[in-house]
Amino acid sequence: MSELSYLEKLLNGVDVQWKTIGEVTLRTSNIKWREATRSYRYVDLTSVDIETKKITETIEVTVNNAPSRAQKLIEENDVIFATTRPTQQRFCLIDGKFSDEVASTGFCVLRAKQDEVLPKWILHWISTSYFKSHVEENQSGSAYPAISDAKVKECSIPVPCPENPEKSLAIQSEIIRILDNFSEFTTELIAELTTELTMRKKQYSYYRDQLLSFKEGEVEWKTLGEIAKIQRGASPRPIAQYMTEADDGIPWIKIGDTSPGSKYINGTAQKVNPDGAKKSRILSPGDFVISNSMSYGRPYILSITGAIHDGWASISDFSERLDSDYLYHYLSSQRVKNYWGSKINSGSVSNLNADIIKTLPVPLPDIQKQKWIATLLDKFDTLTSSISEGIPREIELRQKQYEYYRDLLFSFPKPKTASN
Known part of the structure; x- marks a missing residue:
């Protein structure tokens, strides 16, 4: 993937306007528990898995047992971003399963103006290094760093071809398609490597236990x-x-x-x-x-x-x-x-x-046999445990490769006056 040619062909000279996230998202509302007539699934901060960007577990809450932080109403295609310890990058896209439920006030709810930007455009944008830099510069607190919803929405986001919404959304859709495919490929590859690593660890443990097992009277x-x-x-x-x-x-x-x-x-x-x-x-x-x-x-x-x-x-x-x-x-x-x-x-x-x-x-066993056993086990240990060799290093490289191309696809020219 070329650093210059692909975006040039995709954009074909169209303008890119930088807007704040607040300009391309809608206002959201909080639940009025006194008027609630049903239970809600509550999406707490720990409900969102940092690695998979998916909601894993929720609890049912009602007006009688809802935590004080269970306030923000969420809809399908909302992007929620955790503003507590924000550099952990705990965020996800709300799917239909969790539409019309309630989320913690520890999330900033980003509801795209879908005639301007696609929800996944926001989702991919907040995973970039550009957004991370904005968060790092605007968070406060040391023990429990946090960033306000207002500061999140002050971050700039690129909007290609804003004067032609149909073309803009088509461009966004194409870049999202590429990122989704690349993300899926990377995720599958990392899953395969992780499975391989797990197998190697089991293999290492098996051979270690075998090599360190001796018959009665043998040693x-x-x-x-x-x-x-x-x-x-x-x-x-x-x-x-x-x-x-x-x-x-x-x-x-x-x-x-x-x-x-x-x-x-x-x-x-x-x-x-x-x-x-x-x-x-x-x-x-x-x-x-x-x-x-x-x-x-x-x-x-x-x-x-x-x-x-x-x-x-x-x-x-x-x-x-x-x-x-x-x-x-x-x-x-x-x-x-x-x-x-x-x-x-x-x-x-x-x-x-x-x-x-x-x-x-x-x-x-005698010293020479001990050294022989240790040499074999060292090789397995290096493959499974070393951060600079073997499968763990490969997993790290594949993740960095994905992050590099993701940032590259968002590397639109930015006017000097625009800043995060």
């Missing part, structure tokens, strides 16, 4: 406490007193320093001074940490020397008996997750403490 088994040092982290108190930005500071490893999908901790956001380090637990590259409370049991390998707080348990001093990559895959296996779960859910403890970790049975 030696030891508890983790017999072949490694298991310790709980330690935190100096009050921790703020020991924080430093000096060069002699020691990396302070917190739960938040982990990255989803990564098996390594490569750096930290904060450091503690030498006195704080003495009151902490110091680990070296190659040692393991495991969260003992929040998201308990997730293992990470350290790539740095650092101090860990008491939200972690550590595993160290195992190099003669265990390959670190093999241990990582074993600790990530369903067998171990089930083991941790059985201990945590027994009712006698509330977190994954060092004493429990010490009791974990570990199979010990």
